[in-house]
Amino acid sequence: ETGVTQSPTHLIKTRGQQVTLRCSSQSGHNTVSWYQQALGQGPQFIFQYYREEENGRGNFPPRFSGLQFPNYSSELNVNALELDDSALYLCASSLDPIDYGYTFGSGTRLTVV
Amino acid sequence: AQSVTQLGSHVSVSEGALVLLRCNYSSSVPPYLFWYVQYPNQGLQLLLKYTSAATLVKGINGFEAEFKKSETSFHLTKPSAHMSDAAEYFCAVRSDSSYKLIFGSGTRLLVRP
Numbered sequence: 001e002t003g004v005t006q007s008p009t010h011l012i013k014t015r016g017q018q019v020t021l022r023c024s025s026q027s028g029h030n031t032v033s034w035y036q037q038a039l040g041q042g043p044q045f046i047f048q049y050y051r052e053e054e055n056g057r058g059n060f061p062p063r064f065s066g067l068q069f070p071n072y073s074s075e076l077n078v079n080a081l082e083l084d085d086s087a088l089y090l091c092a093s094s095l096d097p098i099d100y101g102y103t104f105g106s107g108t109r110l111t112v113v
Numbered sequence: 114a115q116s117v118t119q120l121g122s123h124v125s126v127s128e129g130a131l132v133l134l135r136c137n138y139s140s141s142v143p144p145y146l147f148w149y150v151q152y153p154n155q156g157l158q159l160l161l162k163y164t165s166a167a168t169l170v171k172g173i174n175g176f177e178a179e180f181k182k183s184e185t186s187f188h189l190t191k192p193s194a195h196m197s198d199a200a201e202y203f204c205a206v207r208s209d210s211s212y213k214l215i216f217g218s219g220t221r222l223l224v225r226p
Contacts, residue, residue, distance in 0.1 A: 004156070033213065042203050042216030043157070056213055090156055094212075102214070104149075104156040 004105035006091050012111045018079045021108045023091030025072040030095070032074045033102065034066060037088040049074060078110075086112045115140045115206050119217035127225045132176075132191040134220050136204030139185065145207035146187045147214065148178055152200045160202075163187060174198070199224045 005024040013019050025032050031050045035043035045058035049068035063079040072093070078085055088109050092102040120135040138144055145164050149157040161172025168180045178189045187204060201221050205214040 006156075031212070035214075040219075042205075042218050043214075045208075045213035045215070048212060058213060092157075101159055101162060104158070106154075106156040 004091055004093050004103050006089075006105035006108050008108060009106070010109045010111075012113060013081050015081055015083060015112055017081050018077065019081060019110065021076040021078075021089050021091075021110070023074045023076070023093075023105060025074065025091070025093035026095075026103055027072060028095060029072055029093035029103070031093060032068055032072075033092045033094075034074075034076045035090040035092065036060075037090060037107070038084075039087070043090055046076070081112045083112050086110060115144070115208055115215050117204050117206050117215055117217035119202075119204050119220050121220055122218065123221045123223065125223040125225060126194045128196055129193050132189070132194045132198065132222065134189040134202050134204075134222065136178075136187045136189065136217060137185050138187060138204075138206045140206055146178075146180065147205040147207075148172065148176070148187075148189050149203045149205060149216075150200050151203065151219075157203065160189070194222075194224045196224050196226065198222060 007022045033048040034046040037043040046060050048056040052068045065077045068074040088107040090107045091105045094102045116139045118137045147162045148160040161170045163170050163180045171177045176191045201219045203219045204217045
């Protein structure tokens with residue numbers, strides 16, 4: 001197992017810009033979820049992908065979008081960044097939707113100024 | 114709708130003392146419940162999970178949790194705290210409408226020498 005790797009670890013963007021965050025899941029993990037963790041809060045579910053298709057979405061606007069690739073990597077894209085988008089973004093992967101033991105990455109700390 | 118409440122945003126114990134972190138859940142269906150730990154500037158690490166098997170669940174690092182349906186609780190305990198246990202702890206429940214995890218707001222555990 002290689003774990004879940006996220007890049008970059010830190011990022012500073014200006015309001016209105018677009019950002020792409022990347023995640024490399026564990027080999028064989030065909031389910032990936034993204035979470036947003038604001039400072040001092042628990043993670044909030046953004047969306048989940050299973051076999052390259054979105055199969056669940058949280059209460060986030062359409063400017064939050066994602067992709068999952070056949071090589072177990074995925075992306076989170078955020079358009080028209082707002083100051084409130086500043087947070088730690090976590091990627092989590094799982095071998096199977098029935099297996100709830102998600103493996104989390106260390107996250108990307110996004111700061112919007 | 115499912116939800117998780119963690120009582121106490123901060124818990125302070127002495128090294129060697131009992132650790133008790135409280136979690137109450139709300140769920141219309143039998144829940145899947147989790148405890149995660151987050152060290153500074155890191156992602157989430159799974160401590161243990163309850164998936165309707167034994168009500169007393171043992172996890173890593175000496176932690177365990179007991180599922181009590183009558184009290185809708187899933188409190189995390191450890192008999193003897195170590196300095197290395199100082200971290201943020203999150204309780205989570207699996208959503209009944211998708212595979213997303215719903216997290217509590219977290220409890221920061223402080224361990225005094």
